[in-house]
Amino acid sequence: MLSYLLVLTVTVTVEAQRIQGEQKDDSCVCKLSSSIWAFPTVRFEGVQKQLQTCEENLIKFHNKDSNVQMPKMELSLKNIKARLKPFEYLDTNGLYNTLHLQQLMQELDQMYYTARDAHNKNPSKETNDLLKELTNAKEDVQNMYKNNIFNLETMKTRLRDLNNRVQTCKTIPEDFRSTCHQRIMSNISSPVVTKLNSISKSYISGAWGRDAKRDSKERYWEHCLVSGNQHGSTVRMYNSYEDFMANKNYKDENIASSYSHKNAVQGSGTILYDNTVFYQCYSTAEICSFNITTQTTKRMKLDGAGIENKFPFCYYSCRDWTDIDLEADQNAVWVIYATEENHGNIVVSRLDPLSLNITHTWKTQLFKRSVTSTFMVCGVLYATRYVNTYQEEVFYAFDTTTGQEINFLSLPFEKVSPGIANLNYNPVDRRLYMYNDGYLLAYNTFN
Ligand SMILES: *[C@@H]1O[C@H](CO)[C@@H](O)[C@H](O)[C@H]1NC(C)=O
Ligand SMILES: *[C@@H]1O[C@H](CO)[C@@H](O)[C@H](O)[C@H]1NC(C)=O
Numbered sequence: 001m002l003s004y005l006l007v008l009t010v011t012v013t014v015e016a017q018r019i020q021g022e023q024k025d026d027s028c029v030c031k032l033s034s035s036i037w038a039f040p041t042v043r044f045e046g047v048q049k050q051l052q053t054c055e056e057n058l059i060k061f062h063n064k065d066s067n068v069q070m071p072k073m074e075l076s077l078k079n080i081k082a083r084l085k086p087f088e089y090l091d092t093n094g095l096y097n098t099l100h101l102q103q104l105m106q107e108l109d110q111m112y113y114t115a116r117d118a119h120n121k122n123p124s125k126e127t128n129d130l131l132k133e134l135t136n137a138k139e140d141v142q143n144m145y146k147n148n149i150f151n152l153e154t155m156k157t158r159l160r161d162l163n164n165r166v167q168t169c170k171t172i173p174e175d176f177r178s179t180c181h182q183r184i185m186s187n188i189s190s191p192v193v194t195k196l197n198s199i200s201k202s203y204i205s206g207a208w209g210r211d212a213k214r215d216s217k218e219r220y221w222e223h224c225l226v227s228g229n230q231h232g233s234t235v236r237m238y239n240s241y242e243d244f245m246a247n248k249n250y251k252d253e254n255i256a257s258s259y260s261h262k263n264a265v266q267g268s269g270t271i272l273y274d275n276t277v278f279y280q281c282y283s284t285a286e287i288c289s290f291n292i293t294t295q296t297t298k299r300m301k302l303d304g305a306g307i308e309n310k311f312p313f314c315y316y317s318c319r320d321w322t323d324i325d326l327e328a329d330q331n332a333v334w335v336i337y338a339t340e341e342n343h344g345n346i347v348v349s350r351l352d353p354l355s356l357n358i359t360h361t362w363k364t365q366l367f368k369r370s371v372t373s374t375f376m377v378c379g380v381l382y383a384t385r386y387v388n389t390y391q392e393e394v395f396y397a398f399d400t401t402t403g404q405e406i407n408f409l410s411l412p413f414e415k416v417s418p419g420i421a422n423l424n425y426n427p428v429d430r431r432l433y434m435y436n437d438g439y440l441l442a443y444n445t446f447n
C-alpha cells in the first residue's frame with residue numbers, strides 16, 4: 001500500500017505540470033492529462049479546476065461553432081466531476097477503490113466515442129488533440145492495472161465475491177423469493193401521492209410510509225427530524241390513508257423521552273415494520289427497534305458501520321445523517337450502510353426483525369457516497385442518482401439472491417425538490433415512498 005502511494009506520488013508530481021485546459025486561438029484545447037486518473041494522491045481541487053476549465057471551453061467552443069455538438073461530452077465531464085468527490089474523501093482517509101477507476105475508465109471510453117463521432121463529422125486539430133489525450137489517459141489507467149499495483153485489491157475483491165456467494169447460498173426462512181415473480185423492477189410511475197409533511201416545510205429531513213409487514217393493519221407513519229435535521233423522538237401514526245392525507249386523527253408515539261436520549265432516532269433511515277420503528281440509535285453504530293405495541297426498545301450493534309456523516313448518501317450534494325438506511329420487505333428488515341473495510345462501499349445486511357440478529361451480510365462494489373438513496377425490493381438493492389431538480393434515476397441494483405450487480409439500469413422518476421432524505425419500498429402495496437426535502441411522495445412500481 002505504501003509503496004503504491006509513493007509510486008503514484010512521483011508520477012503525479014512529474015505529470016501534474018502537464019495538466020492543461022485552456023482556450024487558445026479561438027479553439028478548444030481540452031487536455032485531459034492522464035495524471036488526473038492517478039488517484040488518490042492528486043490534489044483534487046486542481047483536477048476539478050481543470051475539468052471546469054475544460055467544460056467552460058466546451059461551452060465557448062459550442063458558441064463559436066454551433067454545428068459541432070458534444071452534449072455527451074458535457075455530461076461526461078459533469079459525471080466525472082461528481083465522481084471526483086468520493087476520491088477526495090478516499091484520499092484524505094487513505095482509502096481508494098479499484099471499481100471507481102473502472103467506472104471512470106468506462107466514462108473515459110464514452111468520452112472517447114463521443115469525441116470520435118464529433119471528429120468524424122467535422123475533423124479539426126482540436127478534436128484530433130482531444131482524441132490523443134483521451135487515448136493517453138486510457139493507456140495510463142490500463143498501466144496502473146498491469147503494473148499490479150492493485151494486488152491487495154485483487155485479493156480483497158476475491159474475498160468479497162466469495163463472501164457474497166456464501167451469503168446467497170444461505171437459506172432465508174420462509175423463502176421470500178417465491179413472492180417475487182420477476183426479479184428486476186422495470187418501471188416507476190408518476191407520483192401517486194404528493195403532499196407536504198403535516199408539520200412544516202422547514203422539516204426537510206425525515207421518512208414516511210406504510211407499515212411494511214404483510215397482513216399488517218393499514219398504518220401510515222410520518223417521521224420528521226428536528227435538531228439540525230439530525231434527531232427525532234416521535235413518530236406520527238395514522239390509521240387510514242384518508243386521515244393521513246387530511247393530517248387528522250393522528251397519534252404521536254414517543255420513541256424516546258427526548259431527541260437527545262440514547263434511544264432517540266438519528267438520521268433519516270427510519271422504517272416501520274410490524275408496528276415497530278427501526279432506526280439508527282442516537283449517535284452510535286447501533287440499530288434500535290421500538291415496538292409501539294409493547295413500548296419496548298431493543299438495540300443491536302452494527303459492526304464497522306461508518307456513522308456521523310462518514311458514509312452518507314452524497315451523489316450530488318451530501319445529505320447529512322444518512323449513514324444508516326433501514327428497509328423492510330415481506331419478512332425481514334434490511335440495513336444499508338458502508339464500512340471502511342469495504343472501502344466505503346455499500347454493505348447490506350438482513351436482520352431478523354424480532355431478535356434484531358443479523359442473518360446475512362453482502363458487500364457490494366458501489367461507493368455509498370456516489371448515490372442519492374437506496375431501497376430494497378424482493379431482496380434486490382436499488383440505488384438512485386440525481387439527474388436534475390425534478391428527476392431522479394435508479395441506475396444500479398444488487399441482487400442478493402444471485403450476488404450479481406446490475407449496472408445498466410435507467411429507471412427515471414419525478415420529484416418535486418432536489419434532495420432525498422429517504423426512499424423505502426413497501427411490499428404490501430408495492431409502492432415506493434419518498435421524503436423529498438419536506439414533501440411526501442409515493443409511486444407505483446412495476447416488475
Ligand atoms: C413506464 O411508466 C411511464 C410513466 O408512468 C409510462 O409512460 C410508460 O409507458 C411506462 N413504461 C413501461 C415499459 O411500462
Ligand atoms: C411487537 O409486539 C407485538 C406484541 O407483543 C408482537 O406481536 C410483534 O411480533 C412485535 N414485533 C416486533 C417487530 O418486535
Ligand SMILES: *[C@@H]1O[C@H](CO)[C@@H](O)[C@H](O)[C@H]1NC(C)=O
Pocket residue numbers: 352355357
Ligand atoms: C441472536 O443472537 C444471540 C447472540 O448471538 C443468540 O444468543 C440468539 O440465540 C440469537 N437469536 C436468534 C433468534 O437467532
